[in-house]
Every structure is written in C-alpha cells, then in structure tokens.
Amino acid sequence: MWPLWLLASLLALSQALPFEQKGFWDFTLDDGLPMLNDEEASGAETTSGVPDLDSLTPTFSAMCPFGCHCHLRVVQCSDLGQSRARGGMGARRHRPSLSALPRRHVSVLWDGHERALVLVNNKISKIHEKAFSPLRKLQKLYISKNHLVEIPPNLPSSLVELRIHDNRIRKVPKGVFSGLRNMNCIEMGGNPLENSGFEPGAFDGLKLNYLRISEAKLTGIPKDLPETLNELHLDHNKIQAIELEDLLRYSKLYRLGLGHNQIRMIENGSLSFLPTLRELHLDNNKLSRVPSGLPDLKLLQVVYLHTNNITKVGVNDFCPVGFGVKRAYYNGISLFNNPVPYWEVQPATFRCVTDRLAIQFGNYKK
Template identity: 50%
Template structure:
C-alpha cells in the first residue's frame, strides 16, 4: 500500500501544467475564449496575491480638437438635424443654418424673398417649410445646392408664378393659396418622383397654363381646386391617379378631356357648373374607382357609368337630375364582372325617388349605400 501511494504521489508531482489545445479552442464558445484571454492578461507574477496590487495606467493625452458644435440661428431651436424657426417674425432666412440640417421649418414668418445664397451648403436638406409668409420672389439659383429635397411647402404666400429650377428630387410640392396666374413652359421638367402637386386657391385659368408646362414630369396626385378653370386641362401628366378640379367654372366634360389619363382612379369635379357629360368621355378612364360630380347642373345620370367595372363611389347629389333609369349604374348583362358600389348619392335632386325601380341598384353592396330624397326647392 505504501508503494502504491508513493507511485501516485510521484505521478501527480511530475504532471505538466494544463494547457488548452488548439482543437479545444477552435470548438469553444466565443465567451469562453474571450474570458480565457482576459484571465491570461491578468495572470502574471505581480498579480498573484490575495489583494492584487493596483497599477498605474499611463494614458496618452487626447489630441486637441478644433471642431466646434454647429451654431443654431438666434431664436431658433435645433435638435437632431431639425431647425425650427417658425413664428419668429423673421423677414429673411437666417444665417448660420447647420450644414447637416434635414428639416428646416420657417413657416408663419414675414419672409419676402428666397435669395441665391440663402440655402447655400444645405446639401442634406430634405424638407423645407416656407408656408404662410410673404414670399413674392424665389431666386432661380436658390436650390442649386439642394439635391435631396423631398418636400417643399410654399402655400399661403404671394407668388405669381411657379418658382423656376425647382429640385428634381421633389416628392411633394404645395403652392396652395398664392397669386399664381401662370405656369410657364417646362416648369416641372425632370420631376420624375413627384407624388403630390397642390396648386389650389390660385387665380389660374386655362390660358395661364402654357403648352408643355407639365412636359417631362411624373406625378400621381394633382389638385387645382378653387381656381378659374373653365375646362379640364388637357396637358396634365398621363401618370396621374387622382385629379381634383372642384370649385372651378367648368361647364362641360368633352370626349377628348380624359384621353391621356388612362390610369385615373379618383376624379373630383364637384362644385362646378357642369351641365353635360358627353357620351363616351368616361370610357377613357377604365380604372376609375371614385367620381365626384356633386353640386353641378346635371339633368341626368352621366352616361357610361355602368361600363366602368371598378367604379365604387359616385357623388351626384345637389344637381338637377329628374330621372334615373334602371341601367344607369349597373351593366345589362349579369355575367359582366362589376365591382359593387359602396356609395351612390342622389339626394337633393328633383328625381321622384319612389319612381326609381329597385333593380336600378342591383349591383350595390347594400341598401345603406344609396342616398335618395331630401330635395328642397
């Protein structure tokens, strides 16, 4: 027994220190490897005591920097690349706007002009709000440094024409409630990303839209309401999905008015003076889903509604319609596929609703989708 214990003690004393093999390290989890590296860094002769000796760590002095934080214009608030200078009574665009500004809010001031160098260096600007000022002039080179601008709000000012050389990157342009009487040729040329064009509440008539004014642009939503249009503009971009021309002086819809608007889905012609819609004119808008013709002077339901298979909403209230035929809204053949109407308004018309046959609304989603009656002389 003594010999056995002696041999065991001899084996233990002659064993080599334990070291992790390369194969084990390759298969070990990452946290084990990191922990092992940290222990190895601290495992030396000077740190074996029960209470390790603290070392003095020599750190290299930080290099002096000359970079200063961006200066915020006086009176404005700057935070996360947003500069808010609204409601300050400013008469001009302030200086020293941080170059990395993405949103610049200058609305509700008294700014009269955008000069050539007012926006110089703001290459990251994506939104500019200048609505509700006294703008009457925008320099043609004011936007020459801005290549990423997506939203430009110029509503409620005193502009007499669309500013020249607007950024091609615009997705939303609002010039609502100005004094625009003229849209010059190629005013929107190269704007292939524009989604919304708002030009309502301007004294703009058909003669003020020069030929080629909308040439070379792509836009989906156009609104020219509360203007002086006497007919539907025929040179708008063919890409439009929504066209709103309500509150104008349009008196008729002619056959060629919608020839180039094949993708039109929503049409707003309410509050005009329309007396007649020429037969076949709506056939040029096969994708139409909603049409507003309320508050006009129509004497009958517009022809061609039953042929529009996607049409779901029709506003015809407050007209002079005296009769509704059984096939005015629905196709004559039952096998023809037609989307069900979700809304048909015929109230405030002199039609005798008790004379309207129930089959007239055979392609309506439900009885609550039709509104009749309430006519007052």
C-alpha cells in the same frame, strides 16, 4: 356608486371635440426615420441597430435659421410673417417676416441634406433662381399661403412633393417641371389660374400621381396634364362641360374630383377613357341627368351626384346589364338634394350595390 370625480371625467370626455392636429408639422416629431438617408435609416455604425437620433444632426440644429424649427432633416419656417401676443401685460412679440428667399439664405444656413422645407404662411413673393441649388436631397417643399406670382424655377430634381396652393400664380410656363423624375404630388389650388395660364408643354416629361388645382378659375379641364395621374382634383372651379377629348389621356385615373363646378353636360363616351376609375365626384354641379357610361366602368365604387338638377334615374344608369360584368360593386352612391321622385326609382336600379346603406337618396328640398 361611482365617485363624483369619475362621473365628471366621463362627462367631460363625452362632450370633448374630435381630435384636431394643431401644428402643421407635428407628425414629424413622432416619426423622423422616413426623412433619413439610406445609411441612417439602416442604423449603420450604431451598436444597437437603431440610429442615434440625438447624434445624427447636431450641426444641422445649430445652423437652424432664426425663428424656425428644425428636427432631423426638416426645416419648418412657417408663420414668420405674422405677429402675435405673448405673455402677460399685453406684451407683443413681433416675429421675423420672411418676404423673400435669397440664395444666401439657403446656402449659408443649411447644409444641403435637408429632406423637407416648410415655408407656409409667410409673405414670400420672390424666390432666387438658385435658392434651392444647395438642397440636393430635398423631397418635400411646402410654400403655400404666400405671395408668389410664379412657380419657383430650378426645383430640386430629388423633389417628391410640392405644395404651392394659396398664392398668386397665374401662369404655368413650359419647362418649369423639367428635370423632376420622382414627383408624386403637386398641390397648386387656390391660385388665380385660368386655362390660358397653362403653356403648351408645361407638364412635358413629368411623371405624377396626384394633382390638385382646386379653387382656381378653370373653365375646362386643362390640356396635356401628366398621363401618369392616378388622382386629379379640379373641384371649386368654373368648369361647364366635359368634352370627349378632355379625359382621353388619363386612362390610369382611379379618383376624379369635379365637384363644386358648373357642369351641365358630359359628352357621351367621355368616361369610357377611364377604365380604372374607382371614385367620381360630380356633386354640386348643374347636371340634369346621370352621366352616361357609368355602367361600363367595371371598377367604379363611389359616385357623388348630390346637389345637382337630376330629375330622373333610369334602371340602367348605374349597373350593367347581365351578371359578372362589373368587377367591383358600388359602396357609395349619393343622389340627395336632387329633384328626383325617389319613390319612382325601381329597386333594380341599384342591383350592383353592396347594400342599401350605400345609397344616399333623401327628399329634395328647395
């Protein structure tokens, strides 16, 4: 017979919720080496071959701005614009409000070797044009959930990742990303950006792998985005159609997110410019049929088409005619919540799908 305490423990575990990371930057406490420079990461001038983390940045920690958290080359100054209850007796401790980032705040308090700067969830509305000039090795800049009305000028040329979503940015001017040669990711969703807010040449010269402009006010795919994109996410906008020239430049895309828009029409031939596409999200739109051109995408594996107005699925809508044409079989096709009489769909329609569990159909319910 099992002890009562063990049974109680097992019951508690079975009802526990999935793990959820609470701290925005908690993962840096587990692994700081990626943020070190080459000499530090190689263990130079250490007897054991492993860098002494306690001796790397004593001066840096001593200069950590008030109210912030500093670990190795990471400066975390998030949530300084809020106040919260602390301790008993209803006591309140007001945390400092960070509403601007002047030049002196960076140049005096930090030593120029920081690899990550986190300023999330403050009230920053203005950043001095030379505020980032001392940060010559900065790789990650997170300034989301603030009150910025423009993209900060003169971003460090060493920058790899920029997250600036949930601000008040309405314009992406020409040249704002000039000088950035190592960019991997830009997240700028949650801003009131319209198509007219992108000046011609705004992304000129920028090499970028990942771009997300979700929850904005786009009515179409913006023009002249970086040709090097592997992922483009434009979900939760007001895009109504995909025209032939919209995807002409993005032959390297392997993931395209267009869910939660108002797309009614995808012009024939539009998808033919995406030969490397592996994942296509078109869920929660107003499509009345499966987009043409899917059978020609030899690497396509995942298609989200649920919650549209699709009334019919043809036998050749997904798979090419003939064997050996498609190089990767589908492992995910979602068609649920469409007015399709699924019992009328021929089994041969999904002849290039890995197995039947990869198809999500279900009944249409109003």
